[in-house]
Amino acid sequence: MTEPNDPSKTHRLFPLVLVAAACCVAACGSSDNSSESKISDASAAASAPASSASTAVIDACALIPAADITALLGTSVPGKPTSTTPGTGACMWENQDTYESVTLEIGSPGTAPNNTLPSTDPGFPDGSTPGPDGMRxxxxxxxxxxxGNRxxxxxxxxLxxxxxxxxAAAVDLARKVGPKVPS
Structure with a gap:
């Protein structure tokens, strides 16, 4: 009787395992799903807003005055866009000497309908606390x-x-940015 770790069995099974793995990888990458593709293309077209502004990345760096960033970081620094997702925007200003930063993220359209933040998911712990003007x-x-309904x-x-x-500084910036966020 052969042992379970018998090299002759392992040697014979290796090519079989290799072929099975290759088939799995090929099946994952070669699916046509043309009917699913047509459905998702139609859904995307139907749900796409008519405005071309929603398809462009928002320049979040332009939404906060440079003087406010300089006052917080102690030096003038350029904002660096950090989002490439159409319809959203993000920017980070970082003092390279102290690694202190200010970050602004503009969410997707419809994530705060009627300019009301959605309630937190009851299945998850909520570490937020209420803030002013409907903020958290x-x-x-x-x-x-x-x-902007976002x-x-x-x-x-x-630090x-x-x-x-x-x-308080974040609330102040949010109040300045809010009216500039496109809907």
Missing amino acids: YLGSRQVEFPA SNTVQVAV KISSDEAN
Whole structure:
């Protein structure tokens, strides 16, 4: 009787396992799904807004005045766009000497219908606390705010100020950005 770890059996099974793995990989990548593709293309076309602005990436870096960034980071720094997703936008300003930063993210259209943030999922713990003007504090010096029928966030990761001061700065920035967010 041969042992389970007999090299002759392993040697014979290896090509079979290799062929099975290759078939699985080929099956995953070669599916036509033309009917599914047509359905999803039709759905995308039907749900696509008529506005071409929703297909462009939002320049989030232009939404916060440079003077506000300089006041928070202690130096003038350019914003760096961090989103390539059409209809959204994000920007980060970072002081390379201190690694402190301000980050703005503009969410997808419809994520805050009627400029009201959606309630949190009851199946998950909610670490947020209510903020002013329908905003939520998310912790980590970050605030979520509704604007343009979108859920958006601002984070002020500046350690030379207290968490309360960072939250107040985030709320201030959210109030300045809100009217500029496209719907």
